[in-house]
Amino acid sequence: MRIGELARRAGVSTRALRYYEQQGLIEARRSANGYREYDEADLRLVMEIRSLMAVGFTLEDARPFVDCLRSGQPSGHACADSVAVYRRKLAEIDADIRSLIARRSEVAAQLALACPGCVLSTGGEP
Amino acid sequence: MRIGELARRAGVSTRALRYYEQQGLIEARRSANGYREYDEADLRLVMEIRSLMAVGFTLEDARPFVDCLRSGQPSGHACADSVAVYRRKLAEIDADIRSLIARRSEVAAQLALACPGCVLSTGGEP
């Protein structure tokens, strides 16, 4: 398939696909007229990238998963590097959550000073 | 005082101060040679900005607080606009926390699939 079809099927823009290629995440063979040609394996790569980005991974974070799939593994998280990224991202997310909770309490305290009673009506912590 | 002293006392760069001025957050009168001249009130403005940024506010978020102080209020959160920003930011932070927690559980689930036992050793949620 060509880039437009891959984009539609993967739910991304053609620009994004060219960008992924530029970043070395995906490759395409070229047909005689210079058009990129993709197959079903490429679609799986792009879907893997998008599902990882959907949970907050960067393209660099996604790279080991893509490499894993391209190395012939049936799933992107079957490789040690991918698992390492999972663990690192989990730690990052935990740190972010802790930081946000700390900020929340600081802001809530300031709001309580500025407008007693306002904090109670905001709905509280999740 | 001139820009260098204000920068030192506020703990910011001179570049940051010029940027705040460009964004209309602070003003400076000019001495005969064209140098910016600041007073203690300006120092308070900059400290207000920094303390807000320290808890994740953008410069735009800080604007109502600065306007409040410049209007003669003794504290930046004494105005209705400031309180509104506090409430909005609290809601934003809450949404961010919820989103991060959702991502965390998705990533943890993927990690559990990829490497059973890994999740338990990461320390758990905050």
Place this chain on the structure above:
DNA sequence: CTTGACATTGACGTTGGCGTCAAGGCTTAC
């Protein structure tokens, strides 16, 4: 033949909050 839908590369724009030169002017101390 031409229209239209596809494709190509290249390059600039976006967002926020500055960092980092560049090229020069002012002031004071030696």
Place this chain on the structure above:
DNA sequence: GTAAGCCTTGACGCCAACGTCAATGTCAAG
């Protein structure tokens, strides 16, 4: 006079992940 240390404006760089435009090529259908 000259070195040091302050200041000025202007302008490009950075980070991610593309969006968007430009100018052009390809190909099947009418």
